[in-house]
Amino acid sequence: MKRRTVLIGAALALGVGYFAYPLVDTYLAANAIEQRMASEAQAIERQPILQVAEGCFGCHGDGGKSKSDIYPSIAGHPKNYVAEQLRAYADGxxxxxxMQPLSLSLSxxxxxxxxxxxAAxxxxxxxxxxxxxxxxTCTACHGAGLEGSADPGNPAPRLAGQGADYVRAQLLLFRSGERADPTGAMNxxxxxxxxxxxDEAANALATANRR
Structure with a gap:
């Protein structure tokens, strides 16, 4: 009787082991489908803001990488700097x-x-x-590689990769007071x-950059 019980137990164990392979495959397939659905759901959630971002590409280039010396690249800017500038445009x-009407249209x-x-x-x-x-001297605020700074008290834009014409125009605006730096440093x-x-600063940046 004891031997029979052992054999039945062994048979059941072997049976479970045999049928476990399709069960594992089914689990893995279901898990893969679930992950794909979650990924697609996240993509759908991101889509509306991507549609808004695409409205910026006309001037600022695909993905925010400008091909123009006049319009800045905004890809890779610290997020608090971008938010600060959009709100500055909106409040005048x-x-x-x-930029003002575009910023005013954003929640x-x-x-x-x-x-x-x-920023991502x-x-x-x-x-x-x-x-x-x-x-x-720009590295003190704009980072060692001029990649920008997300310092909460003094976010600074990315200069690496910007065009000479844009940099020149902004320095002239700071000099005239037409553009105000909240910290007063740039003015x-x-x-x-x-x-x-x-001109020297703008040209030096352009020469060192991709242009």
């Missing part, structure tokens, strides 16, 4: 006939989502190996720069 503290949630989306993108390709001497710096200094 930063002026732009193009706070959309501004936060857009900022996160662009890789910045524009750059040949910047070392910071030119003309831009050495103070630009105020003592001659136009030749501004």
């Amino acid at each position: 503290s930063r002026s732009s006939a193009i 706070d949630a959309e501004i936060d989502s857009l900022s996160r989306w662009f 993108q890789d910045g524009p390709a750059t040949k910047l190996q070392s910071v030119p001497q003309a831009l050495a 103070t710096i630009a105020a003592v720069m001659a136009e030749s200094d501004i």
